[in-house]
Amino acid sequence: MAAPHVTGTLALLWAYEWTEGYTQLKNRLLTSTDARTNLAGLCQTGGRLNLNGALNTAFWQPRNDNFANAYTNAKPSSASSITFVANNVDATKETGEPNHAGNAGGKSVWWNWTAPDNSSVTFTTKGSGFDTLLAVYTGSSVSGLTLVASDDNSGQCNTSQLTFTPVSGTTYRIAVDGYNGAQGTIRLNLQTSSAAQPTSLQFTLSTVQRPSGQFSVTVTGPASAAVTLDTSSDLSTWTPGYATFTLSGSGSFAYTDTSASPSVRFYRASISSSGQQSCNVVGYVDRTMPSGMYSMHCNPLNGSDNHINAVLPSMSNGDTLSKWDDATQQWMTSNIFISGSGWSDPSMILAPGEGFLISVGTTLTHSFVGEVAQAYSVNPVPNLQSIRSSIVPQAGRVMTDLHLPVINGDTVTRMINGSYVTYTYSGGAWSPSEPSVSIGESFWNNKNVGFWWHRNYLVWP
Numbered sequence: 001m002a003a004p005h006v007t008g009t010l011a012l013l014w015a016y017e018w019t020e021g022y023t024q025l026k027n028r029l030l031t032s033t034d035a036r037t038n039l040a041g042l043c044q045t046g047g048r049l050n051l052n053g054a055l056n057t058a059f060w061q062p063r064n065d066n067f068a069n070a071y072t073n074a075k076p077s078s079a080s081s082i083t084f085v086a087n088n089v090d091a092t093k094e095t096g097e098p099n100h101a102g103n104a105g106g107k108s109v110w111w112n113w114t115a116p117d118n119s120s121v122t123f124t125t126k127g128s129g130f131d132t133l134l135a136v137y138t139g140s141s142v143s144g145l146t147l148v149a150s151d152d153n154s155g156q157c158n159t160s161q162l163t164f165t166p167v168s169g170t171t172y173r174i175a176v177d178g179y180n181g182a183q184g185t186i187r188l189n190l191q192t193s194s195a196a197q198p199t200s201l202q203f204t205l206s207t208v209q210r211p212s213g214q215f216s217v218t219v220t221g222p223a224s225a226a227v228t229l230d231t232s233s234d235l236s237t238w239t240p241g242y243a244t245f246t247l248s249g250s251g252s253f254a255y256t257d258t259s260a261s262p263s264v265r266f267y268r269a270s271i272s273s274s275g276q277q278s279c280n281v282v283g284y285v286d287r288t289m290p291s292g293m294y295s296m297h298c299n300p301l302n303g304s305d306n307h308i309n310a311v312l313p314s315m316s317n318g319d320t321l322s323k324w325d326d327a328t329q330q331w332m333t334s335n336i337f338i339s340g341s342g343w344s345d346p347s348m349i350l351a352p353g354e355g356f357l358i359s360v361g362t363t364l365t366h367s368f369v370g371e372v373a374q375a376y377s378v379n380p381v382p383n384l385q386s387i388r389s390s391i392v393p394q395a396g397r398v399m400t401d402l403h404l405p406v407i408n409g410d411t412v413t414r415m416i417n418g419s420y421v422t423y424t425y426s427g428g429a430w431s432p433s434e435p436s437v438s439i440g441e442s443f444w445n446n447k448n449v450g451f452w453w454h455r456n457y458l459v460w461p
């Protein structure tokens with residue numbers, strides 16, 4: 001399949017199935033190919049593009065979701081490694097399927113690999129976008145498998161790695177699943193090297209702090225590694241080499257940015273000598289909450305604790321926060337800050353993707369801190385009224401830049417200087433214009449049909 005054909009086909013398919021994310025559209029294409037004997041073993045599907053099939057299939061799960069539809073792997077005898085790229089978005093667990101690597105998972109996909117000889121072989125999921133599970137079996141049915149090896153977290157960033165010695169000519173069944181049903185982009189690597197991967201390079205979420213004008217976080221990774229920090233204000237364009245430092249002999253460094261004066265800054269890390277990249281992105285988002293009016297916000301960053309007292313700890317007596325209940329289409333009971341004891345409902349969670357209204361007695365600028373939600377995520381936007389925000393903390397036009405799914409008749413309502421402004425999508429166009437939101441802003445949706453708002457953010461694309 002030549003790339004221009006595939007691109008054109010995907011564009012047509014997107015026009016038809018425009019509420020789906022790109023992984024689902026890709027799955028439709030791969031699922032609906034025509035099998036061709038002359039392509040068998042040469043590409044993962046062993047088939048030819050079929051646009052009509054893609055338009056008509058009701059199946060947007062990965063083609064290799066079920067055991068019986070496993071992709072077939074082979075490594076060229078001259079190569080030391082090969083990587084297969086796939087995803088487990090919307091994949092399922094079959095009846096009788098075992099738990100992989102000791103976790104219930106729930107979104108498995110499958111490969112077959114036939115050993116060319118008796119040489120030790122290593123499989124890893126390094127570079128996958130989420131917390132993977134990996135298991136290798138023999139057997140001919142999903143409910144009658146014999147475990148050969150399995151692993152949860154021996155790779156970097158909660159990915160998996162295992163090594164075993166195969167029997168020449170035996171076909172092994174390889175499952176990749178997501179821990180507790182996590183999903184996203186998969187890289188399955190088949191290699192001869194069994195070397196352990198270096199310690200993960202990551203920001204410790206619980207150490208993120210934002211004193212005035214500063215931002216601090218502890219970075220952990222391989223001992224004595226020279227680390228470079230990149231910064232960004234939009235998670236799209238990165239400024240490389242903002243700071244450099246060396247981890248201690250125990251693999252740790254307490255970093256402080258003493259010039260954290262912009263209202264938004266994100267940080268990612270890498271080790272230039274090895275190319276190793278950080279598992280996560282952390283940062284801060286400053287939001288002004290004006291007194292004498294309501295304003296709409298979200299918690300833009302995932303914290304180590306997303307309870308309201310951890311997210312908004314320093315408010316004034318009487319400040320009032322309101323969330324909307326989608327199911328009953330009513331306001332939840334107002335949450336009121338009481339000096340000395342905190343919020344009246346401390347059990348309330350403020351998670352990325354949700355939104356709230358707040359009324360404060362004294363104008364303040366609050367800094368949200370934490371990490372960026374990564375991998376494939378779904379934000380359900382129900383029919384009727386709901387308050388939502390982008391799961392990924394980015395600004396922009398809601399549909400064009402942030403991929404909010406809308407149909408004719410849907411509205412978006414923003415709070416601007418204490419007053420509501422409504423934008424209507426009708427006849428394929430926005431009136432008065434497509435709404436553009438800021439980082440950390442939430443807004444009302446009034447929808448005719450509920451949709452899933454998909455995002456798939458990777459720190460290192």
Ligand SMILES: [Ca+2]
Nearest residue numbers: 065066092108
């Ligand atoms: Ca499956």
Ligand SMILES: [Ca+2]
Nearest residue numbers: 131132152158
């Ligand atoms: Ca894992």
